Amino acid sequence: MRIDIISAVPELLDGPVNQSILKRAADKGLAEVHVHNLRDYGLGQYKQIDDKIYGGNAGMVLMIEPILKCIEDLKAERDYDEIIYMTPDGETFDQPMANQLSLKKNLIILCGHYKGIDERIREHIITKEITIGDYVLTGGELAAAIIADAVIRLIPGVISDETSALTDSFQDGLLSPPIYTRPADYNGWKVPEILLSGHFANIEKWNDEMALKRTQERRPDLLDE
Numbered sequence: 483m484r485i486d487i488i489s490a491v492p493e494l495l496d497g498p499v500n501q502s503i504l505k506r507a508a509d510k511g512l513a514e515v516h517v518h519n520l521r522d523y524g525l526g527q528y529k530q531i532d533d534k535i536y537g538g539n540a541g542m543v544l545m546i547e548p549i550l551k552c553i554e555d556l557k558a559e560r561d562y563d564e565i566i567y568m569t570p571d572g573e574t575f576d577q578p579m580a581n582q583l584s585l586k587k588n589l590i591i592l593c594g595h596y597k598g599i600d601e602r603i604r605e606h607i608i609t610k611e612i613t614i615g616d617y618v619l620t621g622g623e624l625a626a627a628i629i630a631d632a633v634i635r636l637i638p639g640v641i642s643d644e645t646s647a648l649t650d651s652f653q654d655g656l657l658s659p660p661i662y663t664r665p666a667d668y669n670g671w672k673v674p675e676i677l678l679s680g681h682f683a684n685i686e687k688w689n690d691e692m693a694l695k696r697t698q699e700r701r702p703d704l705l706d707e
């Protein structure tokens with residue numbers, strides 16, 4: 483899989499792309515993330531990428547031409563399954579959406595900045611709009627990093643224990659059960675006896691029951707779905 487992220491502040495993506503699971507996936511040849519600086523496609527001597535909002539409202543908007551030029555350059559190289567725009571008024575990102583996106587080959591993610599992008603890019607170019615939640619970020623970069631992380635970790639082989647992505651919270655519509663490691667008794671804080679029993683069928687049953695209990699207590703809305 484390949485993800486191309488277009489940003490007016492590409493530095494914000496340095497950490498996620500070069501340090502995290504995304505880097506491990508790239509090292510293993512399983513997924514690549516490329517960040518493109520919108521400024522490189524800016525207009526004129528000053529590489530202008532934004533301009534005032536028509537109609538008198540305060541704030542700046544990312545212009546059509548630099549975005550279009552960048553996307554056209556990318557599309558000349560390969561076909562893209564989706565051209566995604568990160569925006570608070572998009573469809574809410576969740577695990578099923580991450581699963582769907584992890585099956586795609588090439589994605590473009592466009593990050594908004596300032597007040598956002600010219601609406602005509604949304605109308606004519608963008609194929610999917612995503613929000614990571616009901617709050618407003620300064621730009622789409624952190625949201626794009628979250629999408630890339632959640633999607634790429636699902637690609638087989640990216641996480642060393644390939645069952646672990648499948649046993650994540652939300653994958654079966656339930657939260658994960660509690661987990662423990664050594665010591666079995668820390669000053670009286672004990673690991674549940676059953677997990678030390680070695681009886682795998684009982685342990686699995688206990689994990690299932692705890693996942694259900696946790697979901698009932700914390701996220702009953704997940705059970706309604």
Ligand code: ADE
Nearest residue numbers: 568569613614618619625
């Ligand atoms: N850009 C600004 N806020 C955002 C959000 N909540 N989700 C995605 N992109 C955004």
